[in-house]
Every structure is written in structure tokens, then in C-alpha cells.
Amino acid sequence: DAMVIQNPRYQVTQFGKPVTLSCSQTLNHNVMYWYQQKSSQAPKLLFHYYDKDFNNEADTPDNFQSRRPNTSFCFLDIRSPGLGDTAMYLCATSRERGRGTDTQYFGPGTRLTVL
Amino acid sequence: GDSVTQMEGPVTLSEEAFLTINCTYTATGYPSLFWYVQYPGEGLQLLLKATKADDKGSNKGFEATYRKETTSFHLEKGSVQVSDSAVYFCALSDIGGSQGNLIFGKGTKLSVKP
DSSP states (O other): OOOEEEEOSEEEEOTTOOEEEEEEESSOOSEEEEEEEOTTSOOEEEEEEETTEEEEOTTOOTTEEEEOSSSSEEEEEESSOOGGGOEEEEEEEESOSSTTTOOOEEOOOEEEEEO | OOEEEEOOSOEEEETTOOEEEOEEEEOSSOOEEEEEEEOTTSOEEEEEEEOSTTOEEEETTEEEEOBTTTTBOOEEESSOOGGGOEEEEEEEEOTTTSTTOEEEOOOEEEEEEO
8 A cells, every 4th residue: 555654663762862764655745744743742843845845844953854865755864862852753745735635644653762 | 824723632422422523723825624633652644634615524434524604624423432532633734825734733632431
């Protein structure tokens, strides 16, 4: 089945140790998103790629970076994780950004714990 | 700016009870509206959607109607099951404003008891 895949599902890292989370999709969608979801909160958009065009949210810390080497893959890099970065990280895709094509499909998430 | 307000939980119901989760929105344009469901420890799954006024989205016995006059998109189900226990998020996608980014409500936790 076409889907959004995230690896790993669970990641534990130490304070300040860089970590990379992976997302891949078989939907051939143009847009890929990264969200941060802290416990009992709504997902918060960090940034998204429209094709190769990177769009950062204004309040996303510089500590968070992203790469999209091709249509299928997108990575979230946290350069120096802090304890406050412990959260679920959700990847999503949408075909386009227009009406009727903007439905976002989410992966299962990566639960990151920073010790 | 655009926003979504949904009823706060938690909501606890007995099996086979009727469910309503209220959702209202504020948007400058004509957004698409969505309900997502999140089961414990998992990502978000699209439950249903509506892209224009008076559209009704439906899936797995859940329904929601896009009401432009009341700016609402309330989620309903006639008879809930224990397996419906999850967190439900109402969201809008403001195509004209924020490049189609999703704006979520805070989520409503539903617990269904046998």
C-alpha cells in the first residue's frame, strides 16, 4: 500500500548529541511536512518542502533543519537536542497545496526522547 | 489569523452512546476542513474531510458537515464503540493564506467504556 514511513519509531538521544529522523513516501506527493507534537498537545508545524522549495515556520528554532534529497525522502536534523525537544515528530505529505489536493497524510511518527 | 476551536475533553461515553464533538473555525478565506484521529502512541489518521460549504464528510460511521453560516464542522457518530477511544483533532487548511498548512484545534480525548 502507498504510505508514509518514518524511521525509527523510537529514538533516544543524549542532550546535545545530533539526531536525524527519516521520512519516506510512496505517494509521489509534492509536499512534505514536519510537525512536532508534545505530550497532550496539537501538532505544531516546523517546516515543509514544496518540491525542492523549503518553507520554514517563523518560530521554528535554528536547531531544527531539514533536507529533501529527492521526492521520496525527507529528513529532520536536530543539531543539538535539548530536553525540551522530547516529543513525537510527525511527517506528512500532500499532493499539492490547492483545494482538493491539500489533504495531508501522516506517518506513524517518531517518538524522540532526549536524556 | 486563522484558528480552530474544539470542545475540551476528556469526553467519556458508554458504548453505543451518541457522540458529538464541536468544532468551530475562523478563517479569512474558504478553507478545507478535516477531522483527524490519533490512537494512543500512533500518528494521525485522516478520518474525514470537506472542501466546500454544505459538504458532508463521512467515514467509519462518523459524519461532519461543513457549515459556512455557523463556521462549524461538528463531528458526530450515532453509536460509539470502545475501539473509538482516541484523540480527535479538528483542522483547517487555508489554501489562500498559509500555503495550505494545517491549523489544528487542541484535540478532544474520547474514552468509551464497555
